[in-house]
Amino acid sequence: MDFSISAKGQDYLERVKRFMADEIVPVEAQYHRELAALDNRWVVLPVIRELKAKAREQGLWNLFFPDDTYGCGLLNSDYALIAEETGRSFIAPEIFNCNAPDTGNMEVLIHYGSDQQKAEWLPRLLSGEVRSAFCMTEPDVASSDATTMVATATVDGDEVVLNGRKWWSTGVGHPDCKVAIFMGVTDTDAAKHRRHSMVLVPIDAPGVSIERMLPVFGAYDEPYGHGVVAFDNVRLWRAIA
Numbered sequence: 001m002d003f004s005i006s007a008k009g010q011d012y013l014e015r016v017k018r019f020m021a022d023e024i025v026p027v028e029a030q031y032h033r034e035l036a037a038l039d040n041r042w043v044v045l046p047v048i049r050e051l052k053a054k055a056r057e058q059g060l061w062n063l064f065f066p067d068d069t070y071g072c073g074l075l076n077s078d079y080a081l082i083a084e085e086t087g088r089s090f091i092a093p094e095i096f097n098c099n100a101p102d103t104g105n106m107e108v109l110i111h112y113g114s115d116q117q118k119a120e121w122l123p124r125l126l127s128g129e130v131r132s133a134f135c136m137t138e139p140d141v142a143s144s145d146a147t148t149m150v151a152t153a154t155v156d157g158d159e160v161v162l163n164g165r166k167w168w169s170t171g172v173g174h175p176d177c178k179v180a181i182f183m184g185v186t187d188t189d190a191a192k193h194r195r196h197s198m199v200l201v202p203i204d205a206p207g208v209s210i211e212r213m214l215p216v217f218g219a220y221d222e223p224y225g226h227g228v229v230a231f232d233n234v235r236l237w238r239a240i241a
């Protein structure tokens, strides 16, 4: 495979590098100091919103999409070099609207969401107005193999009912996190790789509760965080793609 960067990718990479050097690197240490001084660190400091607006204005936004309907139409091999740059900074991925798990979640929504689901969530995720989480890993099973999953997404008439506990759900602590993709077992009789459903869940749906946030090597990674999330009889209207 040819891993050389395209001319378009090179242009974006240079602009991202310049933005990092001019706008992000000079403020990042102060950003961390300010956040660390707060009693409640689960907040978005104004500088983040300002830099997001600037990055968006310059077209340095949603760089991860390989087609130009939703993003910049860069090759994955171009984007890898951009992610290498933004990965040097804790705040840069959000500033370019390129942070996990929103990137993967937006792609899932585009490929598999119904028109209604897309209309409800995609513009808000693409604009960076809201953030999202991906709830797959569970405390009680070896989750590196998703076929061990025990949480359920059961169909009941026009509704889907979610039950289970998830953990390491990255981003659920962010004040803008409004939606999650929940993964659960729907059909226990199906072959083990065909049992699961992914369900879009508004974080404020009745029955969803964030039990606690988990530290990673002593850090909570505020304001994103990694949470333990309980789903107790969460009933959602079933919109099929």
Ligand SMILES: Cc1cc2nc3c(=O)[nH]c(=O)nc-3n(C[C@H](O)[C@H](O)[C@H](O)COP(=O)(O)OP(=O)(O)OC[C@H]3O[C@@H](n4cnc5c(N)ncnc54)[C@H](O)[C@@H]3O)c2cc1C
Residues within 6 Å of the ligand: 101, 133, 134, 135, 136, 137, 138, 141, 142, 143, 144, 145, 167, 168, 169, 170, 171, 216, 226
């Ligand atoms: C910072 C952070 C962020 C995360 N964010 C998310 C997120 O947003 N959403 C989400 O759903 N999850 C998230 N995760 C969870 C992550 O995806 C899981 O930790 C990972 O998939 C491993 O699953 P596990 O923790 O259950 O480990 P296990 O599956 O219990 O694995 C533990 C060890 O056992 C080994 N092992 C497991 N099964 C076998 C086997 N059959 N044979 C041999 N060895 C085996 C593994 O290789 C590993 O070394 C995050 C984790 C971290 C640390």
